[in-house]
Amino acid sequence: MKRTTPLAAIMLLVYLLFNSCAKNPVTGKNDFMLMSKEQEIAMGKQSDPEIKAFFGVYEDPKLQAFINEKGQQMAAISHRPDLKYEFKVVDSPVVNAFAVPGGYVYFTRGIMAYFNNEAEFAGVLGHEIGHITARHSAKQYSNAQIAQIGLLAGSVISPEFAQVADIASTGVQLLFLKFGRDAESQSDKLGVQYSTKIGYDAQEMAGFFETLDRMREQSGGEEVPTFLSTHPDPADREKKVAKEAANWKKKTDAAQLKVNRDSYLRMIDGIVYGDDPKQGFVEHNVFYHPELKFQFPVPSQWTLQNTPQQVQMAPSDGRAVMMLTLAQGNDLEAAARTVLQQYQLSVVDSRRTDVNGLPAVVMVADQQQQQQEQGVRALVYLIQYGQNIYNLMGASSLADFNGYFQVFQNTMAGFSVLNDPDKINRQPRRVRIKTVQQAGTLAQALGNRGDQKKMDELATLNGMALNDRVEKGMLIKVIE
Known part of the structure; x- marks a missing residue:
């Protein structure tokens, strides 16, 4: 028309x-x-x-x-x-x-x-x-x-x-x-x-x-x-x-222009490098949160973005999304009502269950559209653990939902309490500033710090090539 x-x-x-x-x-x-x-x-x-x-x-x-x-x-x-x-x-x-x-x-x-x-x-x-x-x-x-x-x-x-x-x-x-x-x-x-x-x-x-x-x-x-x-x-x-x-x-007077290499390197000595484990980290396709003491599996080949407010995951084609946030409400029923209202969802199916010993509510809900093929369907798990209620939501188009349902469910039903001391006590990697003890190449100054890929990463972190010359007393970065 x-x-x-x-x-x-x-x-x-x-x-x-x-x-x-x-x-x-x-x-x-x-x-x-x-x-x-x-x-x-x-x-x-x-x-x-x-x-x-x-x-x-x-x-x-x-x-x-x-x-x-x-x-x-x-x-x-x-x-x-x-x-x-x-x-x-x-x-x-x-x-x-x-x-x-x-x-x-x-x-x-x-x-x-x-x-x-x-x-x-x-x-x-x-x-x-x-x-x-x-x-x-x-x-x-x-x-x-x-x-x-x-x-x-x-x-x-x-x-x-x-x-x-x-x-x-x-x-x-x-x-x-x-x-x-x-x-x-x-x-x-x-x-x-x-x-x-x-x-x-x-x-x-x-x-x-x-x-x-x-x-x-x-x-x-x-x-x-x-x-x-x-x-x-x-x-x-x-x-x-x-x-x-x-x-x-x-x-300008070029001779007066500053670079200030050593002062900058000393200032960032100890800066956290990469993911900070206390905020959550992924290892072998499992997401661990040491402070909140929970874990859940991450779908293979999905990209994960972790922030203080939420964990979000998505496949490379962008046809679905999963996210974990804290739900609002004093109990599971109140949290369910809030989620439905927040995302303007209407319930297709809802049931009480438990997830690895934790009380939970599971819902399938739709976000209605004028045209059915444009609609969104979501699988929602609300899991009560300690003082928090966690909202795990997986969403895709109505047409794609059945294809992603099992992926959503495997992740959400895999939510469990984290007890492994190794994961709970994991420390972050940090940039450390070291003084070169003897003139030579950067590779010699770094010593044996892993495989070739890790050595190349360290060279890039230093803004140098591994065969670049370094002098005694020069400051370099390492990861510890």
Whole structure:
């Protein structure tokens, strides 16, 4: 059936296109923009507590003081010094840094472990501040709003789509904004400019991109560092940054530009590397949570994302999702009512049972859609253990549900109490800074620290090759 586009939506679209321009603080040119400065700030204030709750803030006062000091120093010389900036290291092992509108910048402990000097850090810090000063997030939001208006005007999507996405799309990827190459190139240039202006050698920023590329190569391209996956990386990006840094060196006293390798390495001595076992970890396709003392099997070939708020799992094709969260309610019945209301589900089947000795409620429930094939069906296990009620939910389309049912049930029915002392007392791996005792190669200085893959990982962590020369007294990283 042919649908007509509402006149009011067309008029709104025309009005927005011709009346929503704002001067870009970096370029001085007019950009299409629906978001005001006040709205940017409000969005950042709203997002900040959600992001901190999602990841957790990394507990290291000296590291938090460092990122705030350098961030405020750089913000003051940026194109938007009037914003109230906040800088934080969040407790995530992924290698990433990101910014949200209004002046909020976040670095993961994962990326902090891979920097080898302050200058590398400063270049990436400038890149992220550049996204804010050039209003890339605000511009992307504005473009998305126009696209949404166009879709609604043409009646292409139904309002219920957002309800489906709420179950299927909950994950860390929603916090990361993906920018086009032009925006990334502009932020790279701003990273060079800002880091040079506060006294750092921006050539080191180019070197860090090389480290990230090596991480990708060592994984065979299967595990791309998140900083690269959310920041498109042209083949010549490193060369462009190096050229830009050389140009800025000509504008300043190059001899005064800092790298500060040793001071940075001493500061990150002891930083947690990889997953922190106390927050949960996967071993041999089983997820263990030492503090809450539970475990459950993870489906083979499924990707797992663990955060303080939830554990989420999904197959590579994205046709299903499983997640574990804490349910609200004083008893199983109250928790069931809350879950049904929260996700707007209607019960198909429900029963009381026990899961490995723990009382539980099992439900099959649907999220109704106007068209049956667009519906979502979920298997829900609510399990009472100690003072908590755990909500394990597996969801897929109605068409796919039967194919995933057994996978969902194997994981949920496998939830059990963790008693193994080895898992409960598991300690995190940490970056340790060692002093080279004798001149030679990096490989010789590292000694025998595992197989070739682990040695290559250590070389990349140090931003060096295994056959690179190191001198007596030089600081290097190891994992202990």
